[in-house]
Every structure is written in structure tokens, then in C-alpha cells.
Amino acid sequence: MDFVKLLLVKYFSETLGMRYVGESGGVVWFEEGLNRVAVSPYFAEVYEEAEVYKRVGELMGAAAAKVYLAVLPEASPFVDPRYFKNQGVGLVVVDPAKGPDGVEIKIFAKPRPAPAADLGRVAESLKASLAEHLDVQLKKLEASLYEKLRRYVDEKIEEMRRQLLAPARPETAPKPPEAPPPAPPSSVTDNEWVRILRSRRREG
Amino acid sequence: MISDAYRLKYTFGVDFGTSYVKYGPIVLNEPRVAQTRGLFLRDLPESVKMRIPPEVLSRGLVVGDEEVRRYLSSVRDVQRNLKYPLKDGIARRDDEDAWRVLKELARYTLAQFPVSDPEFSGWLVSIALSALAPDYMYKAFFDIYTELAGEHRIHAVTILPQPLAVAIAENAVNCIIVEGGHGNIQIAPISFALIREGLVALNRGGAEANAITREILKDIGYSDIAREEYAVEVVKRAVGLVPRNLKEAIKAAKANPDRFVAKVRLSPVVEVEIPREYAWTRFLIGEIVFDPNHEEIKSYIEQSRLHIENAVIGDVTLYGEMDVATAIITSLRSVSVEIQDRVASQIILSGGAFSWRVPPGLEDVAVDSVGRMKMALEERNPVLASRVNVRLVAEPQYSVWRGAVIYGYALPLTLEWSDSTKEGWYFVGGR
The missing domain is CATH 3.40.1350.10 (Trna Endonuclease; Chain: A, domain 1)
Structure with a gap:
């Protein structure tokens, strides 16, 4: 050398x-x-x-x-x-x-994230956001199911108590929510412009 | 049906700046950068032609830093064949060579990111152009991407003005963007969208700071160095100062010139020295960007080939001599009185023309761009100055690209392009 x-x-x-x-x-x-x-x-x-x-x-x-x-x-x-x-x-x-x-x-050289690693990082952050989002959605669903069930039981009791002959309400089980889309990274979601732009529609 | 997840992968941003194109898909942390130029492969000796791949030769020009360098030495008349298509962010309508270079750059940027995903149904391309770009540039870019759709899959294209992209990247909904480029300075009020009526442009920027640096170098005796744009740029960055107050700064520099002498090493064999008797001229370099209306600057303008005058692009007049603070106030006056307060709540500076530093020990006379802007506003309109928050963008080089990809991600695909509002998606090949 x-x-x-x-x-x-x-x-x-x-x-x-x-x-x-x-x-x-x-x-x-x-x-x-x-x-x-x-x-x-x-x-x-x-x-x-x-x-x-x-x-x-x-x-x-x-x-x-x-x-x-x-x-x-x-x-x-x-x-x-x-x-x-x-x-x-x-x-x-x-x-x-x-x-x-x-x-x-x-x-000084800049770190060069390999594209695969970069995508991996994005995927990781998407996965984390998705898990968090799913968790929140599930909790909301749980709460709303409980609320609906409680109301339904209350109504039924009320009906029986009053001995009304009216047909029972059609039992519409709440639809399972569709899988939420993957949540975008926070740098995008936190941007107020995303909400503003999303609300744009063609006028007239 | 294009989902949000899809848009998070396949939104592609391109910022067509005068000097550099910044481009890449939304998944990148930072965009790739290429010089906005192309080299026409004309007048080539036969021996060189044989070494060039046929598909490159058939296109007749190359773009991309690496590619241009590769062929630079083979082309005989570089002056004629090296084409910079944008001047102040604008390509002339009849400049065929410029449009060929822009098309090649558009092809080149997409070709860097091949996609093999079976679910890929085309890029959503979001292009950022100068706020002064005339209508024909919008149409020409849509035509370019429509033609490229045969080679690279493109779903739809949208175009947004660069100041709006900066506001999006900075997450600022109500603000004034002051974009200081090489050739001009654009002042753009924003309130949930670009307020085009309030757009004020100055026919001044980094180029004028370079021009005055060049004249100073000639005066000192460095005429040979003054011919090289690169050397002038380095000297400007190294010695240029923005004064708190030009007259007082010059007085201080003349009273104690030793504090202000400076040396710049350009290469192992070339060093430039700003001597004692010219030390005060360092303040002219920064000041010309903010306010050229000083006797000291005017006398330099008169004795040199430097011209500061109005110019017209489309229906917009670019003012030559208007100072930046007055331009901001003029721009704000064109905004509805009801929202002026909100818009003026923050002024965001971006672009290389505002990149000035204060050397340690000179804080009493020199100031950075944010400080200079605050002082100028204070002088012109103390009430406005007391309410406004002035700041520099976080990422001067990449903020336009970042704003463009966020715009491309968020703009609803149900919104079709409208020539009147200059908003929406242009669907390549129809919907």
C-alpha cells in the first residue's frame, strides 16, 4: 500500500x-x-x-x-x-x-439510504400509523356497538312494558366498518393544506 | 380507483427551477437534483458519434449532470450547444431548443424511477413552475407529459406555482411568500390559495448581487476572475454582507477598514483579497437585493454594464428598483382588506437570494435577511412590522419539491384541470 x-x-x-x-x-x-x-x-x-x-x-x-x-x-x-x-x-x-x-x-458525504431501506422505513411508519388508526377505530366501534345495544335493549323493554303491538324494529346489525386505508405519514397528515385541498371540488 | 395508499407511493414531484430541477416520488426524504440544462449533440466528429449509444444520438441531446459532463468535451461549440432553457423560470414560447431540453428533462426525471409493481397504473405528476409562468407554459408542459405517457405510465398531471408549494411545505395557510431567485424576486400573498392579484415581482435577485460583485472584482484588479460566473458566485457568498444601515455600515468600514478586509481562496493557486480601500463595497453586494436606491449603488450601476430596470413577462411588470419592503406592502394592498391582517401575520423568505450570513464580530453593522427585512418594514410601516413574523424556510433547496408532492397527494382526483382557476388534474389521454 x-x-x-x-x-x-x-x-x-x-x-x-x-x-x-x-x-x-x-x-x-x-x-x-x-x-x-x-x-x-x-x-x-x-x-x-x-x-x-x-x-x-x-x-x-x-x-x-x-x-x-x-x-x-x-x-x-x-x-x-x-x-x-x-x-x-x-x-x-x-x-x-x-x-x-x-x-x-x-x-462530508451524506448518508445514502438504500431505496429498499427507505421504502422499508416508510412501510414501518405506515404500519405503525395503521395499527394506531385501527386501534382507535376498534375502540370507537366497540363504544358505538355498546351504545346501540344498550339503546336496543332499552327500547325493547319499553315496548314490552307498554305492551305495544307495533312490529319490532328491523334488526339492523351495525355494518362492520371497512378496513381503514393506510394512514399517511405525519408530515403529510399534520399539514393543514391536505385538509384544505381535499375539500376542493369543482364549482358549477 | 386510486387510493390514498397508492398516492403515497406514486405521486411524483418536479420543481422546474431556473438553475436546478428537483424531482422524485413522494417516498423520498429528499429529491434528486439535476442542473436545468441540456447539451445538443451537434457538430460531432464521426469518431465520437460511433461511441454514443444510438438511442441517445437519435434524440440529439442529453440532460442530467453526469450525462452532460460525459459528452461535454466531445461537442465542438459548447457555447451554442449547451442550452439553459429557463430564464427567470420562464421558457420563451418560440424557443424550440428550450422546449426540447425541458421535454428531455421530464423524460429523464421519470426514467430514474422505473416501477415494476403490478398495481402501478401511472404516476400522478405534480409540477411546480414560477408564479410568473404564462399560460402557454402550462399547456406546453401538459403536452410534454401527454407525449411521454407512451414511454412512462402517467395517470394525471397538475401544475402549481412555486410560492404556493413553499407555503404548503411550510404548512402556512395565510402568509406572504417572498421567493428570492437568481433572476427575480416574487412576492406572493397566500390565503388558502395563491392570490394572483397580489403577485408583485422584482426584476432583481441573486444575479444583481453577482453583477455588482463582478464590478467590484474588476475595480480591484481581478478582471480575469470576474469573467467566471462560478468564481464570482463563490466570492459573493464569501464576502457579501447585508448592512443594518448602508450609510452607517460604509462609514464604519471606511473608518476602520481593517475589520472588513477579506480573503477568499478559490483554488490552490488563486486567492482573492478585498483590500482596505474597497472593504466598504462588501455591503453593496447584499444591499442591492433588498434596496438598490442608494447613491453608492447607483454610481456603480452608472459606471458599469449593470442595468436595473423594469421588465415585462406576460401581463406582469417586474419592477427593477422597488425595494423589497415596498413590494411587500404593495402586494398586501392588493389583497382584500378583510384578510390583510391574516395574510400579513407571517412573511416567509425562501430562495438563494436571501441566504446571507453575518461573520462573527460584525453583528453591529451586518445582519441576516430576516433581520434586514424586519428593519426595512419597520422603516416603511411600523404598524405592519409590529404584527408580522418574518422567517426563513426550513429547507431552502427542497421546500418547493416537498410542497409539490404534498399538493399532488392531497388534490382530489375528481377535480379536473381548469384553465381559469389553474387548478386540478390534467388526465393524460382523457379519463
Whole structure:
């Protein structure tokens, strides 16, 4: 392993406290808790802008929670920080002339939730909201059934007491409520605009 | 029958900003972002053409940051072939290249999210456009998505103005949205909907702050750097200050210039220094956004190529020199007196033109956008200033997209698009 890469591994493992996993396909892998972090070192004497962005493109396809591109200070003019920030890709600049102090994270990588994990989280929150909603609905149903039953019994007693011949009321058992739709996340449901927009109807 | 659960998965928001398109389905925490530009693959050498996939070559242009970069070096005349379709959020009706880029961006954004769910019956696309967008833009976008429906399943499309999307994202039902973009500032009163009669636009924004930064750089002797838009933007962000009071700030900077000198490193080999004799000009950069009516700014305007003048888009006049506080009061006057109090209860600032910071130690002379706005209102109308709550949006970059997806989720599908109210769903291919 060359000196510059050593500096990189030392910084990620000692300063940032990540666990060095190894290197595969030109990418250095670390573990940060349960998350995998990919660092692609691009150390060249002459830098090409196209190559910088090609590597970023490859990194974005990596199965990692965070991705970093590591470059020498000479690559700085080719780096568009807005692009890196927008894509959530981190940038590490390694200056071997400064030794162990020469590693600096210029742009921190944003955690990249895998789409599946993201959907899983939404599903979880939907499930929780649904369970809560069902619980409330069941309690309401229970209360309304009890109320209806009580009224029905009272009426029957009253009828018998008065010895009326009028036919008993048709026994309409309360319909079981339809399954409630999955509850939307609170950021949406708490929004007053949802209620306002839902009330819009075509006039005339 | 489309259920709420379906809408929570398949509502797709697209915010067509002048510089960036923010897009993605409602399930995302943050939208994806691509630059609002396209590269036409014209004048290519045969050797390059052979390397380009036929379907890309047949379309004749590429969009998307990665894709544009990939072909940028192959195209001979970048100036002519790299197209930014929106100026101040508007595409000209007769600008065919601009509309081709917008269509390609619409295709690109949907193509990023392929769906294999058997229950999927099409996206509900919610598009956010500038509040100044003329009617033909609405029609053109509906046409674009109708044409794309053959490739990507689209159920229905709706369009909402960007300030309304900001209000939705901020959960503010009665408010004034002040959207400070690169090219213009839109002041939009909202009360359960956008009040179009109250829309006031200024023909000023981040671009004017850039222009004055450019002139200052030229004066200091950095003419070469002043030519690069990116460098000017970095210098503006780093050294620009919003003064509490311009005259007093300039006085303080001239009396003690050492406090205000600044250095910005643009690259390992380029550093810009604002020297002592020009330190006071840092305040002009921020002030021009809020109020250009100062002698010091006017003298800069006169000696430069910078023009601050009125412009007309459709039937809306964009005022060049009106200060932001006056614009807010003008906008509020167009709102029914009965609801003025409610609407004026909060002013929400959004957009990059209001992103200013106060360096530590300069708090006595510099202020952030919220503070500057409060002071300007206090000066113009103390009664209004005492009642209003001014704040910045929580997520300046994403609030329009977030508002768009919530709008797409909530707007009833029974509401069909109406050209007069500019509300409802446009059903692609009819219902």
C-alpha cells in the first residue's frame, strides 16, 4: 500500500474511528457501525476532469451508506463542490507533504439510504400509523356497538312494558366498518393544506 | 380507483427551477437534483458519434449532470450547444431548443424511477413552475407529459406555482411568500390559495448581487476572475454582507477598514483579497437585493454594464428598483382588506437570494435577511412590522419539491384541470 493511501486509511480508522475492512476493485472499504463506507482513491500526477466525475459515477453505484472520493490537492480545480454536495458524495483531500495532518474532509458525504431501506422505513411508519388508526377505530366501534345495544335493549323493554303491538324494529346489525386505508405519514397528515385541498371540488 | 395508499407511493414531484430541477416520488426524504440544462449533440466528429449509444444520438441531446459532463468535451461549440432553457423560470414560447431540453428533462426525471409493481397504473405528476409562468407554459408542459405517457405510465398531471408549494411545505395557510431567485424576486400573498392579484415581482435577485460583485472584482484588479460566473458566485457568498444601515455600515468600514478586509481562496493557486480601500463595497453586494436606491449603488450601476430596470413577462411588470419592503406592502394592498391582517401575520423568505450570513464580530453593522427585512418594514410601516413574523424556510433547496408532492397527494382526483382557476388534474389521454 502506498504512502498516500496509508495516510487515508490511518485518518479514516484513527481519526474518524471507522473499521478498515479491505480493498476491492480499487475502492477502500470501511465499516462505521453497521454501515459500509466506500472511499475511492484517485491519486494522479495529472488530473482529468472527466475521470473525476467518472469515478464519482462509479462510487454512486457502490453498495455503501456513504461514499467518498479521495484526491490530491492538485485535483481541486476540477471539483465542482455543488455537484458533490447535491449528489451527497464526500471529498477527501490528501496532501502527503503534510504527513498525517495532510488529510482533510472538504465535503462530508451524506448518508445514502438504500431505496429498499427507505421504502422499508416508510412501510414501518405506515404500519405503525395503521395499527394506531385501527386501534382507535376498534375502540370507537366497540363504544358505538355498546351504545346501540344498550339503546336496543332499552327500547325493547319499553315496548314490552307498554305492551305495544307495533312490529319490532328491523334488526339492523351495525355494518362492520371497512378496513381503514393506510394512514399517511405525519408530515403529510399534520399539514393543514391536505385538509384544505381535499375539500376542493369543482364549482358549477 | 386510486387510493390514498397508492398516492403515497406514486405521486411524483418536479420543481422546474431556473438553475436546478428537483424531482422524485413522494417516498423520498429528499429529491434528486439535476442542473436545468441540456447539451445538443451537434457538430460531432464521426469518431465520437460511433461511441454514443444510438438511442441517445437519435434524440440529439442529453440532460442530467453526469450525462452532460460525459459528452461535454466531445461537442465542438459548447457555447451554442449547451442550452439553459429557463430564464427567470420562464421558457420563451418560440424557443424550440428550450422546449426540447425541458421535454428531455421530464423524460429523464421519470426514467430514474422505473416501477415494476403490478398495481402501478401511472404516476400522478405534480409540477411546480414560477408564479410568473404564462399560460402557454402550462399547456406546453401538459403536452410534454401527454407525449411521454407512451414511454412512462402517467395517470394525471397538475401544475402549481412555486410560492404556493413553499407555503404548503411550510404548512402556512395565510402568509406572504417572498421567493428570492437568481433572476427575480416574487412576492406572493397566500390565503388558502395563491392570490394572483397580489403577485408583485422584482426584476432583481441573486444575479444583481453577482453583477455588482463582478464590478467590484474588476475595480480591484481581478478582471480575469470576474469573467467566471462560478468564481464570482463563490466570492459573493464569501464576502457579501447585508448592512443594518448602508450609510452607517460604509462609514464604519471606511473608518476602520481593517475589520472588513477579506480573503477568499478559490483554488490552490488563486486567492482573492478585498483590500482596505474597497472593504466598504462588501455591503453593496447584499444591499442591492433588498434596496438598490442608494447613491453608492447607483454610481456603480452608472459606471458599469449593470442595468436595473423594469421588465415585462406576460401581463406582469417586474419592477427593477422597488425595494423589497415596498413590494411587500404593495402586494398586501392588493389583497382584500378583510384578510390583510391574516395574510400579513407571517412573511416567509425562501430562495438563494436571501441566504446571507453575518461573520462573527460584525453583528453591529451586518445582519441576516430576516433581520434586514424586519428593519426595512419597520422603516416603511411600523404598524405592519409590529404584527408580522418574518422567517426563513426550513429547507431552502427542497421546500418547493416537498410542497409539490404534498399538493399532488392531497388534490382530489375528481377535480379536473381548469384553465381559469389553474387548478386540478390534467388526465393524460382523457379519463
